[in-house]
Amino acid sequence: xxxxxxxDRSDVLDRAMALFWKRGxxxxxxxxxxxATGINRGSIYGTFGDKKNLFLxxxxxxxxxxxxxxxxxxxxPDPRRAIEKMFDSIIRRTSDPRFPRGCLSTxxxxxxxxxxxxxxxxIAEMMGQQESAIYRAIRQAxxxxxxxxxxxxRALARFFTAVAQGLNVVNKAIADPEVLKDISRxxxxxxxxxxxxxxxxxxxxxxxxxxxxx
Amino acid sequence: xxxxxxxDRSDVLDRAMALFWKRGxxxxxxxxxxxATGINRGSIYGTFGDKKNLFLxxxxxxxxxxxxxxxxxxxxPDPRRAIEKMFDSIIRRTSDPRFPRGCLSTxxxxxxxxxxxxxxxxIAEMMGQQESAIYRAIRQAxxxxxxxxxxxxRALARFFTAVAQGLNVVNKAIADPEVLKDISRxxxxxxxxxxxxxxxxxxxxxxxxxxxxx
DNA sequence: GTTATCCTAGAACGGTCGTTCAAGTAAATC
DNA sequence: GATTTACTTGAACGACCGTTCTAGGATAAC
Numbered sequence: 001x002x003x004x005x006x007x008d009r010s011d012v013l014d015r016a017m018a019l020f021w022k023r024g025x026x027x028x029x030x031x032x033x034x035x036a037t038g039i040n041r042g043s044i045y046g047t048f049g050d051k052k053n054l055f056l057x058x059x060x061x062x063x064x065x066x067x068x069x070x071x072x073x074x075x076x077p078d079p080r081r082a083i084e085k086m087f088d089s090i091i092r093r094t095s096d097p098r099f100p101r102g103c104l105s106t107x108x109x110x111x112x113x114x115x116x117x118x119x120x121x122x123i124a125e126m127m128g129q130q131e132s133a134i135y136r137a138i139r140q141a142x143x144x145x146x147x148x149x150x151x152x153x154r155a156l157a158r159f160f161t162a163v164a165q166g167l168n169v170v171n172k173a174i175a176d177p178e179v180l181k182d183i184s185r186x187x188x189x190x191x192x193x194x195x196x197x198x199x200x201x202x203x204x205x206x207x208x209x210x211x212x213x214x
Numbered sequence: 215x216x217x218x219x220x221x222d223r224s225d226v227l228d229r230a231m232a233l234f235w236k237r238g239x240x241x242x243x244x245x246x247x248x249x250a251t252g253i254n255r256g257s258i259y260g261t262f263g264d265k266k267n268l269f270l271x272x273x274x275x276x277x278x279x280x281x282x283x284x285x286x287x288x289x290x291p292d293p294r295r296a297i298e299k300m301f302d303s304i305i306r307r308t309s310d311p312r313f314p315r316g317c318l319s320t321x322x323x324x325x326x327x328x329x330x331x332x333x334x335x336x337i338a339e340m341m342g343q344q345e346s347a348i349y350r351a352i353r354q355a356x357x358x359x360x361x362x363x364x365x366x367x368r369a370l371a372r373f374f375t376a377v378a379q380g381l382n383v384v385n386k387a388i389a390d391p392e393v394l395k396d397i398s399r400x401x402x403x404x405x406x407x408x409x410x411x412x413x414x415x416x417x418x419x420x421x422x423x424x425x426x427x428x
Numbered sequence: 429g430t431t432a433t434c435c436t437a438g439a440a441c442g443g444t445c446g447t448t449c450a451a452g453t454a455a456a457t458c
Numbered sequence: 459g460a461t462t463t464a465c466t467t468g469a470a471c472g473a474c475c476g477t478t479c480t481a482g483g484a485t486a487a488c
Contacts, residue, residue, distance in 0.1 A: 166380030
């Protein structure tokens with residue numbers, strides 16, 4: 001058995017993803033990955049480079065398999081429904097035993113293996129994409145007239161992004177979906193609060209700026 | 215120089231805390247701690263036991279130095295002001311160069327060095343205390359009549375706890391306090407949203423239950 | 429002043445970390 | 459069928475991990 005790859009790249013990434021997701025980046029060793037994926041050390045290094053590069057490939061896979069479907073929930077023309085669906089999707093995954101707790105990128109973000117490195121940057125980028133997707137959903141509804149244009153779309157997007165992260169953190173600590181539903185339910189009340197903060201001049205997401213600044 | 219301790223325990227814990235906070239649990243080695251604290255390996259093991267026990271001592275110190283002052287912000291009789299102050303305190307710490315990014319317990323919670331171990335339990339407990347403190351502030355205002363008793367105090371407490379965690383996550387990724395202020399500001403709108411979820415029968419925090427279940 | 433006590437200092441432990449490499453083999457190419 | 463190519467395999471690398479241990483010296487007790 002040689003000369004041709006004995007494994008499927010995506011399959012290996014999925015198994016590696018499960019391990020990193022469950023145990024974290026630092027705590028997952030190459031030996032663990034060898035055992036979990038079934039392929040040899042040499043093949044891992046030959047295919048992905050080193051541990052960091054493997055993890056970056058895993059992050060891409062994560063964005064594709066978990067992130068993209070999550071953003072797709074935002075496609076509902078009613079932004080409230082859209083964001084509610086996004087939260088529901090997060091909460092639903094919580095109860096699915098196929099997935100480890102929390103969120104791979106949130107987990108790794110806080111683990112922070114050296115600030116300012118490529119992994120941290122990549123994760124900040126993913127968070128920025130999430131905020132942007134929410135922002136677009138809100139803005140579109142405002143342009144179409146179905147949502148009050150006085151609302152500060154950027155602030156709302158930032159808020160819902162933070163709540164999503166909060167859900168992931170809480171979920172890591174406690175399993176009960178009822179807690180998460182409470183959080184989501186209360187968060188949904190911000191739409192028509194009385195003190196509508198004045199809309200500011202349009203500003204881009206700060207995520208990218210931060211990334212460039214480092 | 216022997217026969218009597220050459221270092222101050224709290225001082226060592228503070229230095230260890232800074233390191234764990236900045237780098238995370240797994241990524242911080244005993245050697246790093248030796249260099250940062252200035253005391254010898256033998257003294258660390260003699261005083262604190264092993265790495266895990268040292269970290270648990272650091273967590274206690276963290277609760278004392280960071281957690282307690284944060285909870286104290288909740289003492290304002292107006293629960294809205296109380297929680298606003300708590301958020302402001304988190305955001306203020308963000309801009310203070312003396313403190314590393316994020317929150318030590320949130321960071322470590324997601325790093326998760328083996329689910330169900332003592333560290334994880336201890337952190338879940340700390341989150342539970344935070345939720346309880348918020349809950350008490352809300353309930354008291356309801357009993358005193360300054361806050362609508364129809365509001366679901368438990369759900370609100372869970373929500374504000376999650377937002378606090380979300381602030382910590384976002385802050386780890388981006389430095390801009392304006393983003394955090396947006397999040398806090400929007401979160402404050404939930405107080406008098408129109409669809410006041412019905413108050414449920416009183417229920418204790420789920421944190422402890424989850425803890426016991428493991 | 430002697431003894432007992434407790435802390436310090438740094439060498440040393442076995443184990444595991446991420447990574448590399450030489451040897452071997454099946455498929456592809458001609 | 460010979461040669462090349464590409465992947466697998468498992469041993470081996472040095473470094474560093476968390477932890478232990480021994481030697482030695484300053485203090486406290488008597």
